[in-house]
Amino acid sequence: GISVHFHLGGGGFLGGKPRILRAVENVSFAIGEGETLALVGESGSGKSTLGNVVAGLQPPTAGTLRFRGRTLDRATWPQARRSIQIVFQDPFGALDPRMPVSAIIAEPLRIQGIGTPAERRARTAALVEQVGLPVDALNRYPHEFSGGQRQRIAIARALAPDPALIVADEPLSALDVSIQSQVLNLMKELQERLGLSYLFISHDLAVVNHLVDRVAVLYLGRLVELAPRQLLFDRPSHPYTQALLHAVPRIGRKRARGQTIKGEMPSPLNPPPGCVFHPRCPKAQDVCRTTAPILEPAPGRAAHMSACHFKE
Ligand code: SF4
Ligand code: MG
Numbered sequence: 001g002i003s004v005h006f007h008l009g010g011g012g013f014l015g016g017k018p019r020i021l022r023a024v025e026n027v028s029f030a031i032g033e034g035e036t037l038a039l040v041g042e043s044g045s046g047k048s049t050l051g052n053v054v055a056g057l058q059p060p061t062a063g064t065l066r067f068r069g070r071t072l073d074r075a076t077w078p079q080a081r082r083s084i085q086i087v088f089q090d091p092f093g094a095l096d097p098r099m100p101v102s103a104i105i106a107e108p109l110r111i112q113g114i115g116t117p118a119e120r121r122a123r124t125a126a127l128v129e130q131v132g133l134p135v136d137a138l139n140r141y142p143h144e145f146s147g148g149q150r151q152r153i154a155i156a157r158a159l160a161p162d163p164a165l166i167v168a169d170e171p172l173s174a175l176d177v178s179i180q181s182q183v184l185n186l187m188k189e190l191q192e193r194l195g196l197s198y199l200f201i202s203h204d205l206a207v208v209n210h211l212v213d214r215v216a217v218l219y220l221g222r223l224v225e226l227a228p229r230q231l232l233f234d235r236p237s238h239p240y241t242q243a244l245l246h247a248v249p250r251i252g253r254k255r256a257r258g259q260t261i262k263g264e265m266p267s268p269l270n271p272p273p274g275c276v277f278h279p280r281c282p283k284a285q286d287v288c289r290t291t292a293p294i295l296e297p298a299p300g301r302a303a304h305m306s307a308c309h310f311k312e
Contacts, residue, residue: 002027002063004049004221008269022268023049025221026063028295031165036191036198038208038229040244041218042265047201048169050218054199055086055167068164082112082161089170091150095142101128102138105156114161127156132186148179152186159190165197172207184211205248209233217241220276221268223295226305237298237306239281275309283310 004024024046031037041047052058054065056077065072067080085108088094095104105127106120115123128137131152142150151171158166168187172180188211190196202208208215208229215232217225217240225238236242243261263280266272272279278288287309295307306312 002050002053002060002065004046004053004058005061019269022271023221024053024060025271027218027221027223028063029216029223029226031197031199032213033164033197034191034195035214036200036212038212038215039199039201039218040203040205040208040215042203044265044268045218046221046268047203047218049221051086051167051169051199051201054165055084056081057086082108082114083164084167085158085161085163085165086167086169087151087154087158087171089173091147091154091174092142094154095150097142100139100141101133101145101153104142104153105160108157108161112161123160124156127159130159130190131156146179147175148183151175151183155183155186155190159194163196165199167199167201169201170203171200173202173204180207187211205233205244217244220265220271222276222307223305224277224307226295227298227301228303231301231304235304235312237301237304237311238308239283239310240277241306243282275307283308285310 002024003022003026006021006023008019008021027050029037039047039050049058053060056072067083070076072080102121102124105124109115109120109123125135125138128135133149133152133156142153145153171187172183175183184207187198191198200208200212212229214226214228216223217238219240225232225236225241227237232241233245236245240261247261261280266276266279274290275281275284275288275293278284281288291309293307293309295305298304298306298311
């Protein structure tokens with residue numbers, strides 16, 4: 001039931017009422033051990049905000065997080081923190097240019113007081129190897145590395161405290177296409193070896209198709225569809241997902257149902273009433289303009305959730 005609302009002042013030199021930006025609205029999902037859940041949506045859909053909430057970087061306005069059965073609050077976050085790490089989109093901005101790689105990777109250990117200095121050094125050296133960087137990377141600085149290598153450094157840093165879950169916020173988007181599959185393969189390999197869970201945030205459904213178990217589709221801060229990957233790709237239920245898939249070129253498959261999406265996503269400052277997708281939805285009826293649909297199973301498919309009055 002996570003919501004994140006930003007209060008944007010108002011009454012200042014622009015006058016007017018205080019405004020509320022509803023970045024995330026009543027979103028619920030679970031991620032299993034060793035599972036990869038993709039969080040997909042256009043830019044501005046709230047996916048990074050939601051990722052930051054899961055990683056403990058952004059407190060939710062409402063709702064609760066649970067980790068291994070325990071509600072995360074002021075008392076329980078400190079213990080859970082090492083188990084939930086994040087990798088950001090921009091491998092250039094995410095690494096302190098003044099720190100050698102060894103210090104960058106050891107940082108979460110140092111901050112949380114995990115291990116002795118000697119143990120941290122040994123762990124850091126092992127991690128560099130695990131993510132496929134040369135051993136001499138330890139004494140070098142971020143600017144000496146390519147984008148793909150920097151993302152490996154960021155992944156090593158996330159792995160340092162031996163996490164259970166990694167939030168990966170568009171980890172491939174800033175990389176050359178030729179490098180993307182290498183980093184993706186590394187993430188897969190690490191998952192198999194370490195039993196990691198991923199919340200994999202992406203605007204790119206084609207990338208998602210290679211890694212994930214389930215897909216959550218976000219639109220204007222709302223979860224509109226949540227389904228096992230194959231079901232979502234083969235039989236999308238929600239008109240928005242159908243439109244998204246329609247835009248993805250795929251080889252050897254018939255085109256997904258639905259039409260190309262029209263118009264732009266409305267502002268989260270002023271979401272439409274009823275179903276927030278109705279101004280753009282080719283299937284919209286009167287009820288859609290007044291009543292918000294709830295996320296519930298598609299007919300005959302318990303694991304396939306869709307928020308639409310006329311779900312397929
Ligand atoms: Fe479209 Fe109505 Fe379904 Fe919303 S509830 S996605 S407007 S058909
Ligand atoms: Mg983002």
